[in-house]
Amino acid sequence: MPLSFSDLSHFPTGTLVPSGLDHQLLQIRNRGKADFSVNNVLVIKPNLCLNSTIKCHGIDF
16 A cells, blocks of 8 residues: 555554565654654655655655
């Protein structure tokens, strides 16, 4: 299910979210909007493509 940043921000640190691929989970680290990461990759520009059928977020790696 595509998730906007406001959806993702409700998950506490340590939450595992299904990725849509078999046996692949995404681990959330939530320390607020300025320090939010998925699988240890910092989200720096949330909601880049909110109006499409997918949701994408800019990352820093």
